[in-house]
Each structure stands twice: as C-alpha cells, then as structure tokens.
Amino acid sequence: MLAHASLPVRRVAWQAVAQQSGTASNPAWLPLLKSQLESAAPGDLPAVLAAVKKLHDPQFRSALEALAKDNKQPLTLRLRALDAMAGGQKLEPESFTLLLATANDAAAAR
Secondary structure, three states: OOOOOOHHHHHHHHHHHHHOOOOOOOOOHHHHHHHHHHHOOOOOHHHHHHHHHHHOOHHHHHHHHHHHHOOOOOHHHHHHHHHOOOOOOOOOHHHHHHHHHHHHHHHHOO
C-alpha cells in the first residue's frame, strides 16, 4: 500500500503504520517512507511523520534533520520531525537551538 500509485491509498497506509500496536516493521517500507518524507505535500507530512516515528529507524535521520532545518516549513512540522527521530540520537546544534527557542517562547508566553 505504501508504494501504491493512488495518494488516498498511501494515506491509509501511513495511518496504518502509525497506528499499529507493537513494533511491526518491514525493511521494504524504509526506502518508500524516506522518499515520501522528502516529497510529501505539506498536508501529508504529519501522516508520513507519524509513520516514520512509529518505526524508530535511524535511516530517517538525515531526511528528518533536513525537514527540521527547513525554515519554510511550519514550526509544528519541524518539531514533529525532531520528535520522529529514533531515540538516543544526538541533535545537531541547529535543531537543539530550535527546541530551545521554542521552549523559551512558550515560557515567555505564560
């Protein structure tokens, strides 16, 4: 389903991966999701990011870092990209600065 030509079918597949219980994964999903992460329309990125997050795979790191650094993307998507990284990965300085700025802005708004 992830490789299906129809976007609505791929959307269902992203949701299915993101909502699965346990840690089911398939190595064939990784290149498909990486490509879709890099090319998805802004409206589809939250679903793709949720699927990527569920897989906890370090192969997505470069694509997730690129999305997090993209100032043209909404802040929520940039933060979701950082959240989707596999646990235990170090943040690049620019990503850490983004998190600090967001936390400081949230604290100042209180």
